[in-house]
Amino acid sequence: MSFDNAATAPAIAVRGVGKRYYIGHRARPTTLAERVAQAIKHPFAREEREVLWALKNCSFNVARGDLVGIIGRNGAGKSTLLKLLARITEPTEGEILMYGRVGALLEVGTGFHAELTGRENVYLNGTILGMRRKEITARFDEIVAFAEVERFLDTPVKHYSSGMYVRLAFAVAAHLEPEILIVDEVLAVGDSEFQRKCLGKMEEVAHAGRTVLFVSHNMQAVSTLTKRTLVLDRGACVFDGSTADGIAHYREMQAAHADTAAAYGAPPGTKGNHVAAARAITSDAGGTHRWGKPIRFEFDLEIPDVASTLSFSFQVVDADERSVSHLWCFDRDARFRRDAGRYRLAFDVPVFRAAKGSYTIRTFLSDRRTFTEFESLAQLCPFTVTMEGIERQDYNWEAGESAYLEDHSWTLAQEGSSDAPQHGGFHG
Amino acid sequence: MTSVAPLRLAPGHRNVGRELAETWQARDLLYTFADRDLRLRYRQTALGVVWVVLQPLIAAGIFTFVFGTVAHMSSEGKPYMLFTFAALTGWNLFSGILTRTAGCLVGNAHLVSRIFFPRLILPLSVMPAAMVDFIVSLGMFAALLMIYHVAPTLALLTLPFWMLLLAAGAFGTGLVAASLMVQYRDVQFVLPVATQLVLYASPVAYAASRVPEKWHTLYFLNPLVAAIEGLRWSLLGTEAPSIGSVAYSSAVAIVAVIFGVIVFRRMERGFADVI
Known part of the structure; x- marks a missing residue:
């Protein structure tokens, strides 16, 4: 395949995809004994169940090398969409076509085991993510350096701080080389410097011509990282376009819901x-x-x-x-x-x-x-x-001027003057 | 870059060739899971290896006392301890694979619900650990042979066959149990009781020849009878099972594996939604 059409070659095609779950099945047996008892008591009864479409009629295409953000409120269908793309579960209708090796990062450190050492977990997690042991060995030093945990490699990860743990887990995932990378909200964890590092890594992946789908609540990250964004709401894909417009659309949705969803x-x-x-x-x-x-x-x-x-x-x-x-x-x-x-x-x-x-x-x-x-x-x-009931002279309170307000007092003394200093301040 | 056919995900769509290839490509994962399970087992219990040896020894000791010393059952001229220990090696291989295969999905629920990999890797990865236990147990048996001054016979050469027979039967049954357990958690409580029953319905603590003639038809319906008798024959030179019973046992094992794989594959699409 030539380089020219690689830019427009498809990576993912989602066509009319829906996923149905059954919920609130109070009558549904969870043990074999109940199931058998039920079959004997009500041989012809049909299960009563409520249907929930977590995703419905969702369609979009992603070209190779694209970096696409997916945003939406809780329960909008983001996780379901990711699970479908990651092949964890099967669509109820529609079809998905994926061109190339898929790597999914739906949480940091899937399969990490607390009793195993850092080294053992790198292999465990790496192979679960689809790497060969040989590949891991070849990139082992790189992974460890990225995670900055060299000294603790042979310590069980249960003794790691959560920061170290997350760094190691992300490092493994970051060295995976899929053609399509699907990332869920992993950046919610870790300190800000590490988050920057992760974002940098994802950008690198996308520049290398691989495709990244990125789900997040962090609008800052979505807007720096992606140019295109999908907005999901109640299982439907309600917006597909530029990230700036997508975030604006999402904010409007938020505002519309704010009154009812306190x-x-x-x-x-x-x-x-x-x-x-x-x-x-x-x-x-x-x-x-x-x-x-x-x-x-x-x-x-x-x-x-x-x-x-x-x-x-x-x-x-x-x-x-x-x-x-x-x-x-x-x-x-x-x-x-x-x-x-x-x-x-x-x-x-x-x-x-x-x-x-x-x-x-x-x-x-x-x-x-x-x-x-x-x-x-x-x-x-x-x-x-x-700030109702709290007066401030001359300057109105503005949202965003600070994250929080400190109690403070000030003293004003005039140089060379013998007058008593003035006092004032703010006490919440 | 890749110009292979795209991966198609659609309701009910299966591509067996692709899945087989994926399972083969994931063989490192099989190794990693097996490695994890072995490490954890031997790391968490100080008695790790000792336990693998001790457990059949204690069981064989009890059977020897109850059936050999108290009930004076025949052990076909061999020391009763050897007689039961030989059968127990086989029984433990069977029940070990069955139990672990059955629990492999529920036990790894956090993986199944969060990441894709060829699901069949999970049950397959219990094999190495079970084999390690089996080999340790065989070593123990060899030591017992020396202690009792008993020499193995040429029948020993058939050992791999019995091993395979028991492993296949356990694997097939385990796959069905694993698939059921995802939906119905009580399977995990039923299973130990059922295995315990089957243990007494199999010639482990006693010889199959001790079973009264009129019960034979029913008794030999248990496919484990021929497999365990066969394993004991190969290890100790006791009475060999009949060709007919071995053929029956092999047929059941093959059917169990095929049926198990079909059930597992049919259910695997829904695992993540239920687990």
């Missing part, structure tokens, strides 16, 4: 450990919070599978997807580490200092020891902070 409820049929509901209880109604007032964040956690180091935390994220605050419950004695059940976890912040602007919540539910991420949700519970 509280979050998990979609019916959600399985495994998950956040069943989330609420931001602001000082005023309608998701408005007056600066400096106490705020409460409530989460209903559904924990069917107990994990010994189950951890929950969340970030308050501003309109540019920057985290302004991180709150956590990593307590060793937390009861949800011992007993399965439904819990309500409430966080109280006596003085909420985030500056004027609009915010959402991003949750993380994971198991520290095994590095299992059960669930991570973004764009929950949108609310706005106002």
